Amino acid sequence: MLRIGYGEGNFENLRKDKCLFIDKTHFIPKMEPIKKFFFIRPRRFGKSLWLSLLKSYYDINAKDKFDTLFADLYIQKNPTELRNTYLTLYLNFSGIRGDDFSKLQKSFDYSVNLYVDSFIQSYKKFLPHDSLERYRAIVGNLTAADIVGFILNEVEKTSYKIYVLIDEYDHFVNTLVAEGRDATPLFISRESGGERSGFVRHFYEKLKIGSDSGVMERFFMTGVSPIMLDELSSGFNIMTNMTTDKRFNEMLGFSRDEVNSILDRIPPEKYESNPREQVLYDLQHYYDGYLFSPGTDTTLFNTDMVLYFVEKFQSYGYPEEILDMNVKTDYEKLQGRIVGVSGREELQRTIENIVNENTIRFNLVERFTFKHRFGHEELNSLLFYLGLLTKSKKPFTYVVPNHVVRKLFWEYLQMFLRIEKNIAFDSVLLHDTIADMAESGKIEKLHILISEFYQKKLSNYDFSNHSEKHVKFMLVAYFTLSGIYNIISERELPGGKRIDLLYEGNPAYDDYIKYNYIMELKYINKEKESQGKEIREKAIEQVKEYYNIYTENFQRKNKKTKALLIMVKYTKESELIEIV
Structure with a gap:
């Protein structure tokens, strides 16, 4: 069986354990011309593993491991001149916590301290011999920006350069936003009627100083949103945003x-x-x-x-x-x-x-x-x-x-x-309904569920602007409480036709589910009440056509398909018609 390193964000561990790894190292030479690389991708897209890979590739301490870690990968056969030539400073801001800005700053400073302490220990043979001792003697009085300043001074005394790798750069800011808290003080601090940089902006301003001096030669920074870029623009305007560049559409995913x-x-x-x-x-x-870049057809x-x-x-x-x-x-x-x-x-x-x-x-x-x-x-x-x-x-x-x-x-x-909206969902009736639908193709309880939902559950709901889309919302919202069926809205068929709702059995329950369902939804408002019969007849013919196309092209093995028409009136009366 394949060894899957699910959730493993450490490249060295993944290779040591001989886990499945899809080779993306051909992107490394493409990245190198962009020294300050900013790249956003959604969560769970492999960003942390990619940063770990970059660290292993550029880390001067990992030179002897290169052939082992990158065996049989593109970059082993095609290494660049920069491989294993950098002091790599890795920072991950996912663990920053704090009930107020004072505690948040302490957490931020503490996190940066841990990474920098590890950095100095790892590269002590490349730095002045007493760097670690001097650092630990004063770190208690240093902010994160001061800590960066210390590192710059130490590395400036050598011939080496730093590659800065920042993961989850936006995590703690996103958390503040989710909690409805003002994140502005992270970037601007107002004191005595004036303004100065907040502790986060001050930190990034120091990184820019490191970049301008040439000590911090390269950056790779990632997260899930550009939510901080505007706030950092005045003090950290050095990054090139490659998020939607088509050359890197397939780098992750x-x-x-x-x-x-x-x-x-x-x-x-x-x-x-x-x-x-x-x-x-x-x-x-x-x-x-997933398609992140214009000008490319490859989805991910x-x-x-x-x-x-x-x-x-x-x-x-x-x-x-x-x-x-x-x-x-x-x-x-x-x-x-x-x-x-x-x-x-x-x-x-x-x-x-x-x-x-x-x-x-x-x-x-x-x-x-x-x-x-x-x-x-x-x-x-x-x-x-x-x-x-x-x-x-x-x-x-x-x-x-x-x-x-x-x-x-x-x-x-x-x-x-x-x-x-205080709308209650009857989970007992739902599961009984689904059991009948899945095993025997019976829809009587489905009619009861729809009728009770509109007559009782929505008794106080405003129907003045109701439409077919609202019928769909209600029905799908109900069925999301169960995982028996995968519900597909607007399932496209050949010829550009679309099924309102397609209920396809979850393959995990393949032996249990005997029936799939095509559902067409119609809502009759007061203005169209006189046309109800005509709408009904046209909808029936429409459902028959969809059924024939679907069963001819997409019928799954060992499954029967039923086609239903659900009609709801502005009076909250409902009708369920089994077409096929």
Whole structure:
């Protein structure tokens, strides 16, 4: 079986344990002309592992390990002149904590101190002999900026250069934003009627001094959003933002060819129950679709999600949950950050628009400011950077990348209805309904569920602006409480036709689920009440057409498909019609 280093962010450990590694080292020579490299990718895309790889490649202390660590990789056969020539200063700001700015600064200073202390110990043979002793004698009185100043002075006495690697540069700022706290004091401190740099900006100003002096020759900085760039622009305007540069679109994330190469290494017997072609199709549906750069056609898979799936699949088949709980927790935290800058109502409206239209148009914002609440462009840009939207091949147009992200949106809408609108969901009836639908194709309880939902659960809900999209929101929000079916909104068919909702059984429950469902939704408002019969007849013919196209082209083995029409009136009356 493949050894999967799921969650492993240390390159040396990954290679030592002989875990699966997709070679991306051909990007190293392409990176070298850009000395100050800023690169954003969503969470769980392999950023930390890439920084660890860069550290191993450029670290002067790792020279003797080069052939072992990079054996059979592109860069071993094609090394650059800069390999193993730098003192590498690695910083990770994911652990910064503090209830107030004083504690936050102490945590920041402490974190920088730990990394710099390790740096001095690691490179003591290249630095003045008493550097560590002098540093430890005074560090208690130093801020993070002072600590950087100390390092610059010490390395300036040598002929060596520093490569600065910064991971999670924006983590603690995102946390503040999610909590609704003002992050401005990190960058600007107002005292005695004047202004001076806050401790974070002061720290980065020192890094710029290091860059200007030539001691800190190279930088690679990464995170999940450009949320700090505007605030740092006056004191740290040295980075080149390569996030959407098409030369580096595929540097992190797996291409389809790379996923195919992983599937090729899984023993053939593992595909007896689930054909390899079907597994690739499902992986594309679940985890593919990320496009970060204009001018390229190669979409990418989320690396951690693919590795999670492969680890489970080669052990026992499809995982019950297509999204690892660690990743799901990350995205739930991201929701808090988005709400913190936009407001819950604005986010809810935006998500409704995205899931209903499947596309959204805006100009990508490359720098954010804390001075005002996010508007349309800023909010949607943040969704892009966080991996919840991705570029389409049309200019200024963005789409939901895959089923996993779409499911996260549905779950958010379900939570919004439950918490903000006080709408209760009957989970007992839901599970009974799904059991009947999955095992025997019975839909009587589905009709009861829909009827009770509209007549009782939504008794106080305002129907004045209700539409078919709201029927869809309600229905999908309900069914997100169960993982038995993968619910696909606006499933595209040949000829440009789209199914309103497609319920496809989760392959993890393949032996249990006998039926998939095509659902067409219609809402009859007061103005169209007289046309109800005509709308009904046209919808029935439409559903029959969708059913024939779907079963001819996409019918899954050992599954029957049923086609349903759900009609809801402004009076909250509902009708469920089994077409096929």
